[in-house]
Amino acid sequence: MKGPQLLEEYVGRLATRMGAFFPGERAVFRGHDLHASLKDLDWLELYLFGITGRRYTPQQMKVLHAIGNFTSYPDARIWNNRVAALAGTARSTGSLGIAAALAVSEAQIYGRGVDLRASEFLTRARNRVDAGEDLADLVRAELKRQRGIAGYGRPITSADERIAPMMALVREHGLDGGPHLKLAFEVERILLAGRWRMRMNYGALAAALAADFGLSPREFYLFSIPAFLAGMPPCYLEAAEKPAGLLFPLPCRVMLYEGVSRRQWRR
Protein backbone atom coordinates (compact mmCIF):
# COMPACT_ATOMS: atom_id res chain seq x y z
CA MET A 1 0.00 0.00 0.00
CA LYS A 2 1.25 3.49 -0.83
CA GLY A 3 0.19 7.02 -1.68
CA PRO A 4 -3.18 8.31 -0.43
CA GLN A 5 -4.32 4.77 0.50
CA LEU A 6 -1.40 4.50 2.92
CA LEU A 7 -2.18 7.93 4.39
CA GLU A 8 -5.87 6.97 4.81
CA GLU A 9 -4.78 4.13 7.10
CA TYR A 10 -3.38 6.66 9.55
CA VAL A 11 -6.12 9.29 9.54
CA GLY A 12 -7.37 10.31 12.99
CA ARG A 13 -5.54 7.70 15.02
CA LEU A 14 -2.19 7.27 16.73
CA ALA A 15 -0.96 3.68 16.79
CA THR A 16 1.79 3.68 19.39
CA ARG A 17 3.94 1.62 21.73
CA MET A 18 5.40 4.71 23.38
CA GLY A 19 2.50 5.71 25.57
CA ALA A 20 -0.76 7.54 26.11
CA PHE A 21 -2.68 9.19 28.86
CA PHE A 22 -6.15 8.22 29.96
CA PRO A 23 -7.70 11.46 31.23
CA GLY A 24 -8.62 11.32 34.89
CA GLU A 25 -7.33 7.77 35.18
CA ARG A 26 -3.67 6.98 34.40
CA ALA A 27 -0.76 7.44 32.04
CA VAL A 28 1.28 4.78 30.27
CA PHE A 29 4.96 5.30 29.43
CA ARG A 30 6.54 2.71 27.12
CA GLY A 31 4.22 0.01 28.34
CA HIS A 32 4.43 0.88 32.05
CA ASP A 33 2.16 2.79 34.39
CA LEU A 34 3.93 6.10 34.92
CA HIS A 35 2.49 6.70 38.38
CA ALA A 36 2.99 3.14 39.65
CA SER A 37 5.85 1.07 38.26
CA LEU A 38 7.90 4.09 37.12
CA LYS A 39 7.20 6.34 40.09
CA ASP A 40 10.63 5.91 41.70
CA LEU A 41 12.71 6.83 38.66
CA ASP A 42 14.51 10.14 38.86
CA TRP A 43 14.02 12.55 35.96
CA LEU A 44 17.10 11.50 34.00
CA GLU A 45 16.33 7.79 34.43
CA LEU A 46 12.85 8.37 33.04
CA TYR A 47 14.25 10.50 30.23
CA LEU A 48 16.71 7.74 29.29
CA PHE A 49 14.03 5.08 29.61
CA GLY A 50 11.96 7.10 27.17
CA ILE A 51 14.82 7.12 24.68
CA THR A 52 16.18 3.60 25.02
CA GLY A 53 13.55 1.54 26.83
CA ARG A 54 16.38 0.34 29.04
CA ARG A 55 17.49 0.84 32.63
CA TYR A 56 20.99 1.67 33.81
CA THR A 57 22.95 0.69 36.92
CA PRO A 58 23.23 3.19 39.80
CA GLN A 59 26.92 3.66 38.94
CA GLN A 60 26.13 4.35 35.29
CA MET A 61 23.40 6.80 36.32
CA LYS A 62 25.91 8.72 38.46
CA VAL A 63 28.11 9.18 35.40
CA LEU A 64 25.18 9.95 33.08
CA HIS A 65 24.00 12.64 35.50
CA ALA A 66 27.52 14.07 35.65
CA ILE A 67 27.76 14.24 31.84
CA GLY A 68 25.17 17.01 31.93
CA ASN A 69 26.15 18.57 35.24
CA PHE A 70 29.83 18.96 34.34
CA THR A 71 29.01 20.91 31.19
CA SER A 72 26.23 23.16 32.51
CA TYR A 73 28.00 26.52 32.76
CA PRO A 74 25.93 29.56 33.75
CA ASP A 75 28.14 31.81 31.63
CA ALA A 76 26.07 34.17 29.49
CA ARG A 77 28.96 34.77 27.07
CA ILE A 78 28.68 31.24 25.66
CA TRP A 79 26.69 31.47 22.44
CA ASN A 80 23.77 29.22 23.36
CA ASN A 81 23.52 30.60 26.90
CA ARG A 82 23.71 34.11 25.48
CA VAL A 83 20.44 33.44 23.64
CA ALA A 84 18.72 32.68 26.95
CA ALA A 85 20.29 35.74 28.55
CA LEU A 86 19.37 38.02 25.63
CA ALA A 87 15.79 36.79 26.01
CA GLY A 88 15.98 37.93 29.63
CA THR A 89 17.43 41.35 28.89
CA ALA A 90 14.87 41.82 26.08
CA ARG A 91 12.10 40.86 28.51
CA SER A 92 11.03 37.77 26.60
CA THR A 93 9.78 34.67 28.43
CA GLY A 94 11.91 32.02 30.10
CA SER A 95 10.45 29.24 27.96
CA LEU A 96 11.17 31.07 24.72
CA GLY A 97 14.70 32.00 25.69
CA ILE A 98 15.65 28.58 27.01
CA ALA A 99 13.94 26.63 24.21
CA ALA A 100 15.79 28.75 21.66
CA ALA A 101 19.06 28.31 23.57
CA LEU A 102 18.59 24.53 23.54
CA ALA A 103 17.85 24.61 19.80
CA VAL A 104 20.99 26.67 19.22
CA SER A 105 22.96 24.04 21.17
CA GLU A 106 22.56 21.79 18.13
CA ALA A 107 25.64 23.34 16.57
CA GLN A 108 28.31 22.02 14.25
CA ILE A 109 31.36 23.09 16.28
CA TYR A 110 29.97 22.24 19.71
CA GLY A 111 26.94 20.61 21.30
CA ARG A 112 24.68 18.13 19.61
CA GLY A 113 26.34 18.07 16.20
CA VAL A 114 29.65 17.12 17.82
CA ASP A 115 27.98 14.61 20.16
CA LEU A 116 26.40 12.66 17.32
CA ARG A 117 29.47 12.70 15.09
CA ALA A 118 31.79 11.75 17.97
CA SER A 119 29.57 8.84 18.97
CA GLU A 120 29.21 7.67 15.39
CA PHE A 121 32.98 7.78 14.83
CA LEU A 122 33.84 5.96 18.06
CA THR A 123 31.27 3.20 17.55
CA ARG A 124 32.28 2.77 13.90
CA ALA A 125 35.99 2.79 14.78
CA ARG A 126 35.47 0.24 17.53
CA ASN A 127 33.60 -2.10 15.17
CA ARG A 128 36.36 -1.78 12.56
CA VAL A 129 39.16 -2.31 15.07
CA ASP A 130 37.34 -5.38 16.36
CA ALA A 131 37.21 -6.58 12.77
CA GLY A 132 41.00 -6.26 12.52
CA GLU A 133 41.56 -2.79 11.08
CA ASP A 134 44.31 -0.50 12.34
CA LEU A 135 43.11 2.46 14.44
CA ALA A 136 45.84 4.81 13.21
CA ASP A 137 44.76 4.13 9.62
CA LEU A 138 41.14 4.83 10.57
CA VAL A 139 42.13 8.11 12.22
CA ARG A 140 44.13 9.20 9.17
CA ALA A 141 41.25 8.29 6.85
CA GLU A 142 38.77 10.20 9.01
CA LEU A 143 40.99 13.28 9.09
CA LYS A 144 41.30 13.15 5.31
CA ARG A 145 37.55 12.72 4.85
CA GLN A 146 36.29 15.21 7.47
CA ARG A 147 39.30 17.52 8.04
CA GLY A 148 38.90 16.78 11.76
CA ILE A 149 37.49 14.24 14.18
CA ALA A 150 34.45 15.21 16.23
CA GLY A 151 35.35 15.22 19.92
CA TYR A 152 39.00 16.16 19.35
CA GLY A 153 40.32 19.72 19.38
CA ARG A 154 38.18 22.50 20.81
CA PRO A 155 37.07 25.98 19.75
CA ILE A 156 38.52 28.83 21.90
CA THR A 157 41.01 26.62 23.81
CA SER A 158 42.58 23.17 23.53
CA ALA A 159 42.46 22.38 27.26
CA ASP A 160 39.27 20.79 28.58
CA GLU A 161 38.64 21.26 32.29
CA ARG A 162 35.85 18.66 32.30
CA ILE A 163 38.01 15.65 31.48
CA ALA A 164 39.85 15.21 34.80
CA PRO A 165 36.80 15.43 37.12
CA MET A 166 34.80 13.16 34.84
CA MET A 167 37.57 10.57 34.71
CA ALA A 168 37.90 10.73 38.50
CA LEU A 169 34.18 10.00 38.82
CA VAL A 170 34.35 7.24 36.21
CA ARG A 171 37.24 5.58 38.06
CA GLU A 172 35.45 6.00 41.40
CA HIS A 173 32.55 3.97 40.02
CA GLY A 174 34.74 1.41 38.31
CA LEU A 175 33.55 2.31 34.84
CA ASP A 176 36.91 3.17 33.29
CA GLY A 177 37.48 -0.16 31.57
CA GLY A 178 35.02 0.13 28.68
CA PRO A 179 36.22 -0.50 25.11
CA HIS A 180 34.98 2.81 23.67
CA LEU A 181 36.68 4.79 26.45
CA LYS A 182 39.98 2.98 25.83
CA LEU A 183 39.64 3.59 22.12
CA ALA A 184 38.85 7.30 22.66
CA PHE A 185 42.10 7.77 24.60
CA GLU A 186 44.00 5.77 22.00
CA VAL A 187 42.70 8.13 19.29
CA GLU A 188 43.99 11.05 21.38
CA ARG A 189 47.41 9.43 21.65
CA ILE A 190 47.52 8.99 17.87
CA LEU A 191 46.47 12.61 17.29
CA LEU A 192 49.01 13.97 19.78
CA ALA A 193 51.83 11.86 18.37
CA GLY A 194 51.14 13.03 14.83
CA ARG A 195 51.29 16.56 13.44
CA TRP A 196 47.67 17.25 14.37
CA ARG A 197 48.26 18.06 18.06
CA MET A 198 44.60 17.67 18.99
CA ARG A 199 43.51 16.69 22.47
CA MET A 200 40.35 14.81 23.25
CA ASN A 201 37.54 17.08 24.38
CA TYR A 202 34.54 16.39 26.55
CA GLY A 203 32.36 15.48 23.55
CA ALA A 204 34.42 12.39 22.75
CA LEU A 205 34.69 11.42 26.42
CA ALA A 206 30.93 11.63 26.98
CA ALA A 207 30.24 9.80 23.71
CA ALA A 208 32.67 7.03 24.64
CA LEU A 209 31.17 6.55 28.10
CA ALA A 210 27.63 6.50 26.73
CA ALA A 211 28.65 4.00 24.05
CA ASP A 212 30.16 1.79 26.76
CA PHE A 213 26.80 1.97 28.56
CA GLY A 214 25.09 0.73 25.40
CA LEU A 215 23.72 3.96 23.95
CA SER A 216 23.69 4.07 20.16
CA PRO A 217 24.79 7.33 18.48
CA ARG A 218 21.17 8.37 17.94
CA GLU A 219 20.27 7.50 21.57
CA PHE A 220 23.28 9.49 22.82
CA TYR A 221 22.26 12.46 20.67
CA LEU A 222 18.76 12.48 22.17
CA PHE A 223 20.14 11.93 25.70
CA SER A 224 22.44 14.95 25.25
CA ILE A 225 19.72 17.43 24.26
CA PRO A 226 19.33 18.83 27.82
CA ALA A 227 23.08 18.57 28.60
CA PHE A 228 23.57 22.35 28.81
CA LEU A 229 20.11 23.07 30.24
CA ALA A 230 21.02 23.63 33.91
CA GLY A 231 23.31 26.53 33.00
CA MET A 232 20.67 28.40 31.05
CA PRO A 233 18.04 29.55 33.59
CA PRO A 234 20.67 31.43 35.67
CA CYS A 235 21.71 33.32 32.52
CA TYR A 236 18.11 34.21 31.74
CA LEU A 237 17.30 35.07 35.32
CA GLU A 238 20.16 37.44 35.99
CA ALA A 239 19.59 39.31 32.73
CA ALA A 240 15.86 39.54 33.46
CA GLU A 241 16.51 40.85 36.98
CA LYS A 242 18.81 43.64 35.79
CA PRO A 243 17.34 46.66 34.00
CA ALA A 244 16.32 45.87 30.43
CA GLY A 245 18.97 46.10 27.76
CA LEU A 246 22.01 45.98 30.03
CA LEU A 247 23.30 42.62 28.81
CA PHE A 248 25.97 43.15 26.17
CA PRO A 249 24.76 46.55 24.92
CA LEU A 250 26.37 47.24 21.54
CA PRO A 251 27.26 50.78 20.49
CA CYS A 252 27.24 51.57 16.77
CA ARG A 253 31.05 51.73 16.76
CA VAL A 254 31.47 47.99 17.39
CA MET A 255 30.21 47.21 13.89
CA LEU A 256 33.06 47.09 11.41
CA TYR A 257 31.46 47.58 8.01
CA GLU A 258 33.32 45.72 5.28
CA GLY A 259 30.76 45.99 2.47
CA VAL A 260 30.27 48.05 -0.67
CA SER A 261 30.35 51.85 -0.74
CA ARG A 262 27.30 54.06 -0.42
CA ARG A 263 24.99 54.12 -3.47
CA GLN A 264 21.52 55.22 -4.50
CA TRP A 265 18.53 52.97 -5.28
CA ARG A 266 17.17 53.25 -8.80
CA ARG A 267 14.49 55.94 -9.26
Added chain:
Amino acid sequence: MSEEIIHTRIWQEEPEPDNAFAAASCHCHGYDVYGDLLVHASWIEYLFLLFRGESPSPAQARLLEGLALALANPGPRDAAVHAAMCGGVGGSTSASCLMAALAVGAGASGGAREVRLAMENGLARGTDMTLWQTSLAAKPVDDPADVWPAPGHPPGFDPHGVHCTKPVLQTLAYLAGLDCGLSLPWLQAHRPLLESAAGLPLAMPGVAAAALLDLGFTPAQGEMLHLLLRLPGAAVHALEQKDYGHKNFPFFRAELENDPGPAGAGLKTEDKS
Protein backbone atom coordinates in the same frame (compact mmCIF):
# COMPACT_ATOMS: atom_id res chain seq x y z
CA MET B 1 41.03 46.81 27.04
CA SER B 2 40.14 47.14 23.38
CA GLU B 3 36.50 46.75 22.37
CA GLU B 4 35.54 43.61 20.51
CA ILE B 5 33.94 44.17 17.12
CA ILE B 6 31.28 42.63 14.90
CA HIS B 7 32.30 42.28 11.25
CA THR B 8 29.57 42.87 8.67
CA ARG B 9 29.35 43.35 4.93
CA ILE B 10 25.59 43.96 5.14
CA TRP B 11 24.93 46.75 7.60
CA GLN B 12 26.48 50.11 8.36
CA GLU B 13 25.31 52.56 10.99
CA GLU B 14 26.22 56.06 12.09
CA PRO B 15 25.32 56.92 15.69
CA GLU B 16 23.20 59.85 16.78
CA PRO B 17 25.58 62.62 17.92
CA ASP B 18 24.44 62.33 21.54
CA ASN B 19 23.90 58.55 21.77
CA ALA B 20 26.36 55.86 20.67
CA PHE B 21 23.64 53.24 21.10
CA ALA B 22 21.12 54.78 18.67
CA ALA B 23 21.59 54.83 14.91
CA ALA B 24 21.09 58.10 13.04
CA SER B 25 21.46 56.34 9.69
CA CYS B 26 21.38 52.72 8.56
CA HIS B 27 22.81 51.57 5.26
CA CYS B 28 22.13 48.10 3.85
CA HIS B 29 24.64 46.96 1.23
CA GLY B 30 25.36 50.62 0.63
CA TYR B 31 21.74 51.85 0.38
CA ASP B 32 20.24 54.28 2.89
CA VAL B 33 17.44 52.19 4.43
CA TYR B 34 15.24 54.92 5.87
CA GLY B 35 16.24 57.76 3.53
CA ASP B 36 16.09 55.86 0.23
CA LEU B 37 14.88 52.22 0.31
CA LEU B 38 11.82 53.05 2.41
CA VAL B 39 10.66 55.47 -0.27
CA HIS B 40 11.83 53.78 -3.45
CA ALA B 41 12.11 50.02 -2.92
CA SER B 42 9.43 47.37 -2.36
CA TRP B 43 9.56 44.86 0.51
CA ILE B 44 10.39 42.03 -1.89
CA GLU B 45 13.20 44.06 -3.49
CA TYR B 46 14.62 44.79 -0.04
CA LEU B 47 14.40 41.08 0.85
CA PHE B 48 16.38 40.21 -2.28
CA LEU B 49 18.92 42.93 -1.49
CA LEU B 50 19.40 41.64 2.05
CA PHE B 51 20.27 38.13 0.86
CA ARG B 52 22.05 38.81 -2.42
CA GLY B 53 23.64 42.17 -1.71
CA GLU B 54 22.40 43.60 -5.00
CA SER B 55 19.10 45.05 -6.16
CA PRO B 56 17.00 42.59 -8.15
CA SER B 57 16.11 43.06 -11.81
CA PRO B 58 12.37 43.59 -12.38
CA ALA B 59 12.10 39.92 -13.47
CA GLN B 60 13.92 38.70 -10.34
CA ALA B 61 11.65 40.80 -8.12
CA ARG B 62 8.55 39.37 -9.81
CA LEU B 63 9.88 35.82 -9.39
CA LEU B 64 10.66 36.27 -5.69
CA GLU B 65 7.28 37.91 -5.15
CA GLY B 66 5.52 35.02 -6.93
CA LEU B 67 7.46 32.46 -4.89
CA ALA B 68 6.69 34.32 -1.65
CA LEU B 69 2.98 34.29 -2.46
CA ALA B 70 3.03 30.59 -3.40
CA LEU B 71 4.80 29.63 -0.16
CA ALA B 72 3.09 32.03 2.27
CA ASN B 73 0.42 29.61 3.40
CA PRO B 74 0.59 25.87 2.83
CA GLY B 75 -2.68 25.57 4.79
CA PRO B 76 -3.67 23.84 8.04
CA ARG B 77 -2.93 20.31 6.78
CA ASP B 78 0.77 21.13 6.43
CA ALA B 79 2.81 19.77 9.37
CA ALA B 80 4.47 23.14 10.11
CA VAL B 81 1.14 24.97 10.18
CA HIS B 82 -0.33 22.12 12.24
CA ALA B 83 2.50 22.64 14.74
CA ALA B 84 1.80 26.38 14.92
CA MET B 85 -1.90 25.66 15.50
CA CYS B 86 -0.95 23.33 18.39
CA GLY B 87 0.61 26.40 19.96
CA GLY B 88 -2.28 28.67 19.18
CA VAL B 89 -4.99 26.35 20.43
CA GLY B 90 -3.47 26.08 23.89
CA GLY B 91 -2.83 29.79 24.22
CA SER B 92 0.92 29.46 23.84
CA THR B 93 3.00 32.55 23.13
CA SER B 94 3.03 33.89 19.59
CA ALA B 95 6.77 33.32 19.27
CA SER B 96 6.39 29.68 20.33
CA CYS B 97 3.80 29.16 17.57
CA LEU B 98 6.29 30.44 15.00
CA MET B 99 9.15 28.50 16.61
CA ALA B 100 6.98 25.38 16.31
CA ALA B 101 6.34 26.14 12.63
CA LEU B 102 10.05 26.73 12.06
CA ALA B 103 11.10 23.52 13.85
CA VAL B 104 8.68 21.34 11.90
CA GLY B 105 8.96 23.30 8.66
CA ALA B 106 12.72 22.85 8.83
CA GLY B 107 12.49 19.18 7.98
CA ALA B 108 13.72 17.10 5.07
CA SER B 109 10.20 15.94 4.24
CA GLY B 110 8.22 18.91 2.98
CA GLY B 111 10.35 21.55 4.70
CA ALA B 112 13.32 23.84 4.27
CA ARG B 113 15.86 21.03 4.51
CA GLU B 114 14.19 19.35 1.53
CA VAL B 115 14.47 22.62 -0.43
CA ARG B 116 18.16 22.91 0.46
CA LEU B 117 18.84 19.32 -0.61
CA ALA B 118 16.87 19.86 -3.83
CA MET B 119 18.93 23.00 -4.54
CA GLU B 120 22.17 21.09 -3.91
CA ASN B 121 20.96 18.44 -6.35
CA GLY B 122 20.08 21.15 -8.87
CA LEU B 123 23.55 22.67 -8.62
CA ALA B 124 25.27 19.28 -8.92
CA ARG B 125 23.12 17.91 -11.76
CA GLY B 126 22.30 21.05 -13.71
CA THR B 127 20.39 20.16 -16.88
CA ASP B 128 22.04 16.76 -17.35
CA MET B 129 18.98 14.50 -17.65
CA THR B 130 21.05 11.30 -17.55
CA LEU B 131 22.62 12.39 -14.27
CA TRP B 132 19.19 13.29 -12.86
CA GLN B 133 17.75 9.92 -13.88
CA THR B 134 20.65 7.95 -12.41
CA SER B 135 20.59 9.93 -9.18
CA LEU B 136 16.81 9.81 -8.76
CA ALA B 137 16.84 6.05 -9.18
CA ALA B 138 19.19 5.68 -6.19
CA LYS B 139 17.70 5.65 -2.69
CA PRO B 140 18.73 8.60 -0.45
CA VAL B 141 21.56 7.49 1.83
CA ASP B 142 21.20 7.86 5.58
CA ASP B 143 24.15 9.51 7.32
CA PRO B 144 24.20 8.21 10.90
CA ALA B 145 26.50 11.10 11.91
CA ASP B 146 24.05 13.78 10.73
CA VAL B 147 21.51 15.35 13.09
CA TRP B 148 19.09 15.42 10.15
CA PRO B 149 17.26 12.13 9.68
CA ALA B 150 17.29 10.76 6.13
CA PRO B 151 14.38 12.15 4.08
CA GLY B 152 13.33 8.77 2.68
CA HIS B 153 12.39 10.17 -0.74
CA PRO B 154 14.10 12.20 -3.45
CA PRO B 155 14.04 15.90 -2.45
CA GLY B 156 11.52 17.92 -4.42
CA PHE B 157 9.03 15.13 -4.99
CA ASP B 158 5.86 14.16 -3.13
CA PRO B 159 6.44 10.86 -1.27
CA HIS B 160 2.70 10.15 -1.10
CA GLY B 161 1.57 11.81 -4.34
CA VAL B 162 -0.29 10.25 -7.24
CA HIS B 163 0.25 12.96 -9.83
CA CYS B 164 1.54 16.52 -9.80
CA THR B 165 -1.13 18.62 -8.11
CA LYS B 166 -2.82 21.59 -9.72
CA PRO B 167 -1.31 24.24 -7.37
CA VAL B 168 2.19 22.87 -8.05
CA LEU B 169 1.53 22.91 -11.82
CA GLN B 170 0.05 26.42 -11.63
CA THR B 171 3.00 27.71 -9.60
CA LEU B 172 5.56 26.09 -11.89
CA ALA B 173 3.85 27.42 -15.02
CA TYR B 174 3.61 30.97 -13.66
CA LEU B 175 7.14 31.15 -12.24
CA ALA B 176 8.73 29.49 -15.30
CA GLY B 177 6.89 31.99 -17.51
CA LEU B 178 8.63 34.90 -15.80
CA ASP B 179 11.69 34.05 -17.85
CA CYS B 180 14.28 34.48 -15.12
CA GLY B 181 16.96 31.80 -15.15
CA LEU B 182 17.25 28.29 -16.55
CA SER B 183 16.12 25.97 -13.75
CA LEU B 184 12.37 26.65 -13.81
CA PRO B 185 11.91 26.44 -17.60
CA TRP B 186 14.01 23.26 -17.65
CA LEU B 187 11.94 21.77 -14.83
CA GLN B 188 8.75 22.77 -16.65
CA ALA B 189 9.95 21.11 -19.86
CA HIS B 190 11.31 17.92 -18.27
CA ARG B 191 8.90 17.36 -15.37
CA PRO B 192 7.34 14.13 -16.75
CA LEU B 193 10.76 12.54 -17.33
CA LEU B 194 11.96 13.56 -13.86
CA GLU B 195 8.78 12.27 -12.23
CA SER B 196 9.15 9.01 -14.07
CA ALA B 197 12.74 8.65 -12.82
CA ALA B 198 11.73 9.49 -9.24
CA GLY B 199 8.59 7.37 -9.37
CA LEU B 200 6.88 10.29 -7.64
CA PRO B 201 5.22 13.53 -8.69
CA LEU B 202 6.93 16.90 -8.40
CA ALA B 203 6.06 18.77 -5.19
CA MET B 204 6.19 22.42 -4.12
CA PRO B 205 9.69 22.15 -2.52
CA GLY B 206 11.01 21.10 -5.95
CA VAL B 207 9.48 24.16 -7.60
CA ALA B 208 10.73 26.40 -4.77
CA ALA B 209 14.25 24.99 -5.14
CA ALA B 210 14.31 25.71 -8.89
CA ALA B 211 13.01 29.25 -8.32
CA LEU B 212 15.58 29.93 -5.61
CA LEU B 213 18.38 28.69 -7.88
CA ASP B 214 17.15 30.94 -10.68
CA LEU B 215 17.25 33.86 -8.24
CA GLY B 216 20.92 33.11 -7.56
CA PHE B 217 20.53 32.06 -3.93
CA THR B 218 22.85 29.49 -2.39
CA PRO B 219 21.25 26.35 -0.88
CA ALA B 220 21.83 27.78 2.62
CA GLN B 221 20.13 31.04 1.63
CA GLY B 222 17.29 29.09 0.01
CA GLU B 223 16.77 27.10 3.21
CA MET B 224 16.55 30.32 5.25
CA LEU B 225 14.17 31.97 2.80
CA HIS B 226 11.88 28.94 2.71
CA LEU B 227 11.69 29.04 6.53
CA LEU B 228 10.88 32.75 6.44
CA LEU B 229 8.43 32.79 3.58
CA ARG B 230 6.16 30.11 5.04
CA LEU B 231 5.66 31.86 8.39
CA PRO B 232 2.66 34.05 7.46
CA GLY B 233 0.31 31.08 7.10
CA ALA B 234 1.56 29.54 10.35
CA ALA B 235 0.92 32.83 12.14
CA VAL B 236 -2.64 33.36 10.98
CA HIS B 237 -3.72 29.75 11.49
CA ALA B 238 -2.27 29.78 15.02
CA LEU B 239 -4.23 32.93 15.79
CA GLU B 240 -7.38 31.47 14.26
CA GLN B 241 -7.22 28.26 16.32
CA LYS B 242 -6.73 30.29 19.47
CA ASP B 243 -10.07 31.92 18.69
CA TYR B 244 -11.81 28.62 17.93
CA GLY B 245 -10.45 27.07 21.14
CA HIS B 246 -9.25 23.58 22.00
CA LYS B 247 -12.70 22.00 22.01
CA ASN B 248 -12.87 22.61 18.25
CA PHE B 249 -9.40 21.23 17.52
CA PRO B 250 -8.69 17.54 16.77
CA PHE B 251 -7.14 15.48 19.57
CA PHE B 252 -7.23 12.15 17.68
CA ARG B 253 -7.56 8.60 19.00
CA ALA B 254 -4.67 6.69 20.58
CA GLU B 255 -4.34 2.97 19.99
CA LEU B 256 -1.88 1.80 22.60
CA GLU B 257 -0.32 -1.46 21.50
CA ASN B 258 1.28 -2.37 24.83
CA ASP B 259 -1.20 -1.14 27.43
CA PRO B 260 -0.44 -2.71 30.82
CA GLY B 261 -4.00 -1.95 31.92
CA PRO B 262 -5.28 -0.05 34.96
CA ALA B 263 -3.38 -2.27 37.40
CA GLY B 264 -0.04 -1.25 35.87
CA ALA B 265 2.86 -3.50 35.06
CA GLY B 266 6.18 -4.26 36.62
CA LEU B 267 9.19 -2.54 35.09
CA LYS B 268 11.55 -4.91 33.38
CA THR B 269 15.16 -4.00 32.74
CA GLU B 270 14.53 -3.87 29.00
CA ASP B 271 11.50 -2.76 27.05
CA LYS B 272 11.44 -4.23 23.59
CA SER B 273 9.24 -1.46 22.21
